[in-house]
Amino acid sequence: MIEARGITRTYQTHGQFTGTRTVHALRGVDFTLPEGGAVSFIGESGCGKTTLGKILTGLETFDGGELVVDGVELSALKPRQRAKYFRRIQMIHQDPYSALNPTRTIEATLGDPLRMRAREKGGTGAGPGAWRERACELLTLVGLEPEAVLPKYPHQLSGGQRQRVVIARALTVDPQVLIADEAVSMIDVSMRLGILGLLRDLRSRLGISLVFITHDVATARYVGDGGELHVIYRGEVVERGLTDDVILSPVHPYTQCLLSAVPIMRGLEEPGPDRTAPTRALDERTDTPGCLFEPRCPFATDECFTTHPTLVPLGGDGAGVGAGEAEGVGAAEHQHACLNPAARRVVGVEVGAGAAGP
Known part of the structure; x- marks a missing residue:
């Protein structure tokens, strides 16, 4: 269409x-x-x-x-x-x-x-x-x-x-x-x-x-x-894939920060163990030759400042993203634009289910 x-x-x-x-x-x-x-x-x-x-x-x-x-x-x-x-x-x-x-x-x-x-x-x-x-x-x-x-x-x-x-x-x-x-x-x-x-x-x-x-x-x-979920940051798609795959197993730090901001229903849910937040507020005037999210990323490295990442299949770059693979995410479905991807559990989980899963 x-x-x-x-x-x-x-x-x-x-x-x-x-x-x-x-x-x-x-x-x-x-x-x-x-x-x-x-x-x-x-x-x-x-x-x-x-x-x-x-x-x-x-x-x-x-x-x-x-x-x-x-x-x-x-x-x-x-x-x-x-x-x-x-x-x-x-x-x-x-x-x-x-x-x-x-x-x-x-x-x-x-x-x-x-x-x-x-x-x-x-x-x-x-x-x-x-x-x-x-x-x-x-x-x-x-x-x-x-x-x-x-x-x-x-x-x-x-x-x-x-x-x-x-x-x-x-x-x-x-x-x-x-x-x-x-x-x-x-x-x-x-x-x-x-x-x-x-x-x-x-x-x-x-x-x-x-x-x-x-x-x-x-x-x-x-x-x-x-359907598909596309995470967009400053005009650039930084992660995309099937909706549940991206939400349950995000690998880009920006996606993880967005999902970490979702409120938790206390008493019914527990926060994901890997919740994180940006290191500073958004300043659109700040540009870097590398990753656009680097100035705010809690996991940024020197390489992130100089190298601009492009979308690649999950696991296709040799990264250890076992959680995504455990969810059965296909390489052609889930993609990210991160030089140091790592699947993290940030969404809320039901009380008593926090220890389950990868």
Whole structure:
């Protein structure tokens, strides 16, 4: 469905006090999203996740690399030709409060794209009865009562209802891919599971592929079940593989730091014995000729300062990563960009199970 090959994006910032600075938002990102599959991206704020999502939906351009959709390389097409491919890829924005026009009812919000879609199909679905019926169908699909929601304005709905309307609007053009950019971060905790369950259900029922962008490891694991997890740091993927493999047996220090920050349910879980943390706060102005994470890495060596690592298969560099091998991780599935990889147990374990496993 989607294949990204070496996607790069660079910005030039101009500040009165900081002067001109080059910001590398993305540095050679590669991934493949199969039909009905899922790819999750996790990382700190400012690591390039949202920029990647905007590139995939055509809202942002990229400097280098290739973006292939259904076997067609989009950079070789004219903007008008690309539009039909980008229409298949819809974004669920982070903030449901600003994603909807406050001056329009939900009926009007859904009506315009539905009529447009009907005209594209060349059918009679542009009539008021047909598109309204489709709007009711979509609202029911996302768990809302159509008659109660259609006449309302966004401010009359709860945060969870608004996010469901945003998802319904994305579905009006029959997308094949949804880009969920922090889709639950602005919603009450009590409502998050319902939205996450809906995204997971859309994958299974409609065969929609999903790119899930998040800070939250737990949500990535739930929604991206069976898919790939990519850990991105300062625009560069530093570890990737099957979601459970990366979470249960991380080998890159940055991944280990991210997973160590996941809260532990005291009384039910015990912290992983190898939990760690960065040695300093993130400073994007600090660059090294070697590993980007080296200034903050608790395990950095002199080699890390001078040599820039690239993604290699787990165990393919001769590193002793017995824990990953014990989990049955294939070399082609789990990759890392670390000069001194070591599998560590950092996620919480159930009380009484701490001594089990490698």
